[in-house]
Amino acid sequence: MENIWLSLILSSALAALAIWRKAITNKGIAIAWLCSVCICYFGGWVNFLCLAATLICTLIAGKISGKKRENAEKKLHAKHGKRDGVQIICNVFMSALMAIIYGITDNHIFLCAGAAALAASLADSMASELGILSRGKTFDVLSGKATEPGMSGGVSFFGFAMSALGAAIIAAISLGQGMGVKFSVVILISGFVAAYVDSLLGAAAQAKYRCGVCGALTEKKVHCGEKGAIEKGLSFIDNDMVNFLNNLTGAVIAMILYVVI
Numbered sequence: 482m483e484n485i486w487l488s489l490i491l492s493s494a495l496a497a498l499a500i501w502r503k504a505i506t507n508k509g510i511a512i513a514w515l516c517s518v519c520i521c522y523f524g525g526w527v528n529f530l531c532l533a534a535t536l537i538c539t540l541i542a543g544k545i546s547g548k549k550r551e552n553a554e555k556k557l558h559a560k561h562g563k564r565d566g567v568q569i570i571c572n573v574f575m576s577a578l579m580a581i582i583y584g585i586t587d588n589h590i591f592l593c594a595g596a597a598a599l600a601a602s603l604a605d606s607m608a609s610e611l612g613i614l615s616r617g618k619t620f621d622v623l624s625g626k627a628t629e630p631g632m633s634g635g636v637s638f639f640g641f642a643m644s645a646l647g648a649a650i651i652a653a654i655s656l657g658q659g660m661g662v663k664f665s666v667v668i669l670i671s672g673f674v675a676a677y678v679d680s681l682l683g684a685a686a687q688a689k690y691r692c693g694v695c696g697a698l699t700e701k702k703v704h705c706g707e708k709g710a711i712e713k714g715l716s717f718i719d720n721d722m723v724n725f726l727n728n729l730t731g732a733v734i735a736m737i738l739y740v741v742i
């Protein structure tokens with residue numbers, strides 16, 4: 482694109498949408514806007530449309546899952562409601578970085594990696610937002626044991642389908658923008674695989690605490706007003722870190738596939 486005015490206008494429109502839907506905190510908006518300007522200016526229409534689709538589909542998925550998701554989040558997750566600055570950095574920084582590198586090198590591999598990072602974000606968002614509506618069993622991706630819907634590392638067949646749909650949306654946009662079949666297939670695979678790795682990390686490494694008051698297993702350090710004991714995972718790996726690693730995985734797998742295929 483390399484049109485700074487258009488990049489500023491388009492990014493402001495996305496930011497306005499996020500503010501209107503009360504999706505992101507003020508600090509988060511500022512960071513998201515800045516990342517969007519980089520993605521738009523360096524990554525052009527391909528990356529910008531992927532970013533816009535990621536935001537819009539995440540908002541729609543959140544609207545569909547609504548109350549059910551909110552209740553699960555309150556119970557399990559450390560953060561719920563609006564996405565804050567750290568969450569935004571963990572979800573869009575990688576694609577902004579890839580767009581900048583593409584701008585400098587003019588090598589399509591980075592354009593593909595940036596879109597793949599967004600595909601990983603959307604695949605994960607769709608799986609966690611909509612997977613919670615699954616009527617089938619939710620099971621731990623590592624142990625295969627039944628687990629509470631919405632818990633990190635919990636997967637369901639419906640969630641996998643939604644994850645594939647998220648990656649497919651970004652792949653379809655790239656195809657529609659004339660990026661070709663190879664480019665799009667790479668995005669589809671890397672987005673889906675990254676979301677799966679996200680679940681693995683959620684199950685294996687993310688910190689989970691046992692509440693001493695109500696006995697619930699939760700991602701919250703403090704539950705029922707008291708600090709819980711760490712039961713699984715590593716204390717420094719929280720949901721934000723897992724999301725960052727998800728985006729990084731998407732970008733890395735895309736670069737490998739782009740060279741191999």
Ligand SMILES: [Zn+2]
Binds near residue numbers: 692695696697704705
């Ligand atoms: Zn509790």
